[in-house]
Amino acid sequence: MSPSESAAFVRACAVSDLKEDGVISVELGGDEIAIVKTGGEVFAIRDWCSHAAVPLSEGEVDGYTIECWLHGSCFDLRTGQPTSMPATVGVPVYPVKIEGDDVLVLAVFPKTELES
Numbered sequence: 001m002s003p004s005e006s007a008a009f010v011r012a013c014a015v016s017d018l019k020e021d022g023v024i025s026v027e028l029g030g031d032e033i034a035i036v037k038t039g040g041e042v043f044a045i046r047d048w049c050s051h052a053a054v055p056l057s058e059g060e061v062d063g064y065t066i067e068c069w070l071h072g073s074c075f076d077l078r079t080g081q082p083t084s085m086p087a088t089v090g091v092p093v094y095p096v097k098i099e100g101d102d103v104l105v106l107a108v109f110p111k112t113e114l115e116s
């Protein structure tokens, strides 16, 4: 995070919006983020494959991985690291908090002039 940015937990969606092994894409802080529910846990990963920049939210969830639909790279939802080729570069993941039925994601925003 640069000095001109700040981070805050913001509501991404409702837990009840998510199906088991399901993904939805939301925009937070100017980034598209895939919100994934698997094994009863919720994860947030940038909705962007590091291999050729297609949305990961259109892929398949299998345990703690999400598979890119285009060439089949898998990414660990806990770390963002690729677990299979052809991708070799990780994808950002974001801390998640659950409050009631709300999924909160730690997103990074540009600081406003009042905050800086």
Ligand code: FES
Pocket: 049, 050, 051, 052, 053, 054, 068, 069, 070, 071, 072, 073, 085, 086, 087
């Ligand atoms: S675009 Fe995702 S693996 Fe190639």
